[in-house]
Amino acid sequence: MDLALSVTKRSGLNSRQIQDAAFRTATRLFAFGVLILLGGVVVALAAGARPAFEKFGWYFLVSDAWNPVKDNFGALPAIYGTIVTSAIAMLVGIPLAFGIAVFLTELCEPHLRRPIGTLIELLAAIPSIIYGIWGLFVVAPVLQHTVQPALIQILGPLPIIGALFAGPPFGLGMLTAGVILGFMVLPFIASVTRDVFLTVPPMLRESAYGVGATTSEVIRHIVLPYTRVGVIGGIMLGLGRALGETMAVTFVIGNAHRIKASLLAPGTTISATLANEFTEAVSDMYTASLFALGFILFVITFIVLAAAKLMLLRLDQRAAK
Amino acid sequence: MQARRLTTWLGALALIAASAAPAAADGEISGAGATFPYPIYAKWADAYKEKSGISMNYQSIGSGGGIKQITAKTVDFGASDMPLTADKLSKAGLVQFPAIMGGEVMAINLPGIAAGGITLDGQTIANIYLGKITSWDDPAIAKLNPGVKLPSLGIAVVHRSDGSGTTFIFTDYLCKVSPEWKEKVGEDTAVEWPVGLGGKGNEGVAALTNNTAGAIGYIEYAYALQNKLPYAKLVNKEGTALMPGSTSFQAAAANADWPKAPGFYLLLTDQPGKESWPITGASFILLHEVQDKPEIAKQVLDFFAWSYANGSKMAEELAYVPMPESVVKLVEASWSKIKDGGGKPVWTSR
């Protein structure tokens, strides 16, 4: 590139230099634009949230009030719900994603790999609102009439775990939301895990098979340790999505600003609260509290996504060596 | 080559831009708010469009939303079942007037129980919503329903998850019949519910109640009718157990003393009278007192004037109670308060 520039300089073709400089500046401008965009989002959220943080301070993060009558708001139920539903989503999604990645890399017929892989990736293309209505109309009734009563009967009487499964089976609630979320993030984790598994040098795998390891042993002792960082990166990517998911959760979580021990109870997440209440927050403090929730969500997802990105970067660097 | 692609981009953008029109499209007025009156507003809007060609675009997002959006001037009028006090009205620069009245019912989802098959009273409902009564076969409920076989099913309490005038009317009623509710929870468009699932809009509560066995939810009567949801009889102030319907709503509404209400602020819950339905209320329209879009304001008022004059039959079909003639005159007189920037009223009666 520099050679080209010095050539044109010597021939004195100035218009070309100007054109090049203009083009380069334009692209750089837009690149900066992306930075400004993120900055703008943070600033807008922080500005909108300021009245709430000023009034409640750090207490906002641990208060479980949500009282529009008295203008007293706390983020705890929403944060709790976000974390619990995401945790359930991980518990559901990771094993499934894992199994799929193992299947696609070790067990599947070579010509079926692409089609099945594509089908799994199509799961990621389905819009979240579709997961939401599917969850509401198909999954929730099934949970309400079969799974949840069974859980209450079998696990309810147990000493500590019982508290997690108490209460009337609504069909809607934290558990349902977590399960739907799990289905939603499963394709992301599966894709990344599969891609990462494929980076293992065949030599390593063949050597293990050569000394008589079974497939599951190869995965456990060779593939996983090698791809550990990438797998965790993929999981955190899925977690980042689960934390921020709105529509799939809003339909099935039950919209209750309460913290209950039971997973079968209705709850709320930050994004579900925003979706339900933003256009209707009448008082300024209410709106500010909602912005504050948005800000908190942004911070949480930022941290998770940044960590994931760094991990995947390290894997790229290692693979490049 | 580049020029051609560039012009294609520009051409496409220009085409889209060409479809942009000034903020108020001809013949369209927008409103948002209460879900309580939505079924009747939607019917009126359809009929009005056929007659006059003007589209009344109403989004039922809850009374809280209606108040917020009209204050932010993102819509032409707001609708709220919770009337604003004269104080709040003057602070926000709004005027309000009642458009329609109706009743709220307790929708029930119990196997084998049809409409009116179960009776409840205010105190019991308050205790259910406080979480003190958790099962349908609780003695308090059994006492009101001798001879009715009540299943031992957990009560799935359903309330609103959004800012709602329907909630305001309901909690206002509960405050009147239960001092404990008044002290612990209070009344507003959104409260700190002790128990229950949240549904979005009257629609959401109706849908949730319909789908959940053992559910109880408060909804406007038209929603129960349109969705064939069973509801409970309620015991009113005089001790009579009543079925909801036009008769009982009208009996409650007859007590309304509109001329004496400042800014038309009037609540119709727990009214005296043997036939009065305990959870009745009016739904209000909010407009800015000083209009920077006087033409639009005139169209909004034209719509409501037309609905007052021609919409009563449609309202009664859905068991709403239309505003009586005398009140309509008062309301239309109050519209002279809505003026444009120059002090001229935007609407004059023809």
Place this chain on the structure above:
Amino acid sequence: MTLYQRRRAGNVVALTLSWVATGIGLLILFLVLWTLLRNGLPALGSDLFTKPTPPPGGRGGIGNAIYGSVVMTAVATLVGTPVGVLTGTYLAEFGRGSRIAPVVRFVNDILLSAPSIIIGLFVYELMVVRMGHFSAWAGSVALAIIVVPVVVRTTEDMLMLVPGSLREAAIALGAPQWKVIVSVIYRAALQGMLTGVMLAVARIAGETAPLLFTAFNNQFWSTNMNGPMANLPYVIFQFALSPYADWQVLAWGGAMLITLAILMLNIVARLLTSWSNRTL
């Protein structure tokens, strides 16, 4: 049991679970599609596309919502794609050695996975409040903000794939750098970039949260970009949560349409990629 037998058994269990997991994954896909088709097909008919959303208990369609979604998606793509392409170009062509480039890449990936409801809040503050009303413009801007990171990512990846020899040959012929990029490199990466745009379109076609507080909704036909405009996701949201049977049928019809369109886009994008991989 000998050690060998235990290892064999453990292996069988683990692999069976993998089969089961894949089965579950595929089952979910088929269940969702089956539910959509079963509930959405009854809604199919010319009315679905030609009539606007009806009041509760009325008959109608979702024509205005389809129109709104198509228009806002188109505007968002038209606005977001150039921004994304130019930024991707910067990262691929001029970013080498630059200190800003890794930061931009990082920030872009954050934006890529950021919750879309946050974007909606941002545009509400920026546009809806300033303008004083909801608008399809605000909705389009919110969607464009979601398009940009996707296009940046795919553009950069595709441009990096173009062989250096192609670049060098063009420069050797005396072309200015920008012309090399625009005429030669873009053309070489065109299929990949197009795929990226298609994936971005597929992504925003299904987004609801950003439209909740920007474009809002409109029950009538509206071509006015400066006011609230109906869109498929919002209508599905509203109608599915309602207790009215005709509304629910329309919601399923809309859901089926969106999903089929998005899946079609994804499959075509994938086919394009594999085709371009084969021809490169």
